[in-house]
Amino acid sequence: MADHFEAEIKTAIQNGDLSSAAEKTQEYLNELENTPLIIAITGEGGSGKSTLVNALRGIKNGTDGAAPTGPTETTKEPKEYIHPKNENIRIWDLPGIGTTKFKTDEYIKKMEFEKYDFFIIVSSERFRENDAKLAKEIQKMNKKFYFVRSQVDSSIENAKHDYPNFNEDEVLESIKNYCTEELQDLGFESPKVFLVSCFKLHLYKFEDLCKTLMEELPEHQRDVLLLALPNISLDVIKRKKETLGSKIMWLSAASAAGAAVPVPGLSAGVDLSIIVSCVIQCAISLGLTPGLLQKLSDVTGVSLEDLKAELKSPLAGVKITSALVLQVLTRSAAYILATTVEEGARLVPVIGTVVAMSLSCATTYKALKYILNTLAEDTQRVFIKALGLNSPV
Structure with a gap:
């Protein structure tokens, strides 16, 4: 199904119809979101x-x-x-x-x-x-x-x-x-x-x-x-990260036609609403919401306080709000800008072409990747703590 949407998006791009490309991308994301x-x-x-x-x-x-x-x-x-x-x-x-x-x-x-x-x-x-x-x-x-x-x-x-x-x-x-x-x-x-x-x-x-x-x-x-499975191994966490990373490409493409919200310190705006929505999904899929951490504590017998002690990202173990995400992006602006290379986005097949159409989209992509990486690292630490495992070398 992804191939079908990619072909339609590519055609829209070749015809210079960025709005249609973004619309098709959003349609694909909606199907992903509503799959029973x-x-x-x-x-x-x-x-x-x-x-x-x-x-x-x-x-x-x-x-x-x-x-x-x-x-x-x-x-x-x-x-x-x-x-x-x-x-x-x-x-x-x-x-x-x-x-x-x-x-x-x-x-x-x-x-x-x-x-x-x-x-x-x-x-x-x-x-x-x-x-x-x-x-x-x-x-x-x-x-x-x-x-x-x-x-x-x-x-x-x-x-x-x-x-x-x-x-x-x-x-x-x-x-x-x-x-x-x-x-x-x-x-x-x-x-x-x-x-x-x-x-x-x-x-x-x-x-x-x-x-x-x-x-x-x-x-x-x-x-x-x-994305709904319990974190039963480091390999499952890795595959969740990869799957969420693929979705980030589509989200960044969808933001091409969206209004950007300026973040102090960034030379281009980022689509804050898309980022907040994605952060919430990442936290849920990786088991880092307050409620899911409590359930993990119930199942494993490891105290909630000990699990939370493994968290480093300010977006883990808390209620996600636009204000909190904006605060994190502002603090991380220098890193995100330094790693945002418009040409690098073109390496992503088809979707990367859309991302490269605007620096704002590329910035959204890098911001999401940065947040996903930090949340995935927290998930690994929590998993190791919950099961009493030794940290991988």
Whole structure:
């Protein structure tokens, strides 16, 4: 889809129609902003479906807004949960088919399977015939599904007590092979099975599940999901930064036709409204708003004060306002000007051509890149602190 918009923008530029180019750019950004993603979580009762729903939303079990959880099936009817980072992402917690009175075809009709973009089928022990029936019906609808073996952390702890020569990698491989063989016996040639602990998403194979989704989802949905994911690794943070960086190119192009707000110390104006909007999105995607930092503290047990101690950017961990952003830009004016090279903007294919059309646009681009870099650095430090990791060399 981006290629389609790039072609239209390029044509508008070649025709000297900057206003049309900026309009097309804004249209593309609006599509990005409003892309829906609807995820279904299903599986047997007590397998940890609701805990996975909470984990995907970065929410601790039992806290405000969390899906109810328990050792037995707590989901009696389909329940929708809105992602706190993006209201266009809806995660549905579905009752397991084995815990309902419906036959498979009735279940699929009642649960409205056609509306979901992809399915995660969860089991805490073994995948059963009902799981296979669901997967096969999903296959018939040409939709994606993924098998998640949950509560792996409990299995690892049990194995430590059961085997004197315990080896975690061997236990994990054994669990995966067992689940894979079960599903093969149920009729799946090459099932995708991911080992997950919903309480420790950074461990085991949750990141592999995320990488698979990034490969298989359409472009817009891929970016939407990536930016909403919890920060489970430094690599995910890096990819978020890259995705946000790509959006900055489009935002800078959109500012070509916008009114600029002069910033003291800068020789050209910058589009303050675009910058403020982008800073807010960066802070949300990177998990640096006050509310998201509190949720991270709840999940990890690291105090909010300790997490905030890792923040250096004045735009992290606070409410973003135009006045605050303007203050930061004013203080950083010398750096932004020194690194704003109009010719350098031309290196960015197509979008860079638009950016280079005005020094104001180039300045907006450099200001946003500067802010994104500082916020991403804070995110890395917070992530390392939250998980008790050693800083990368």
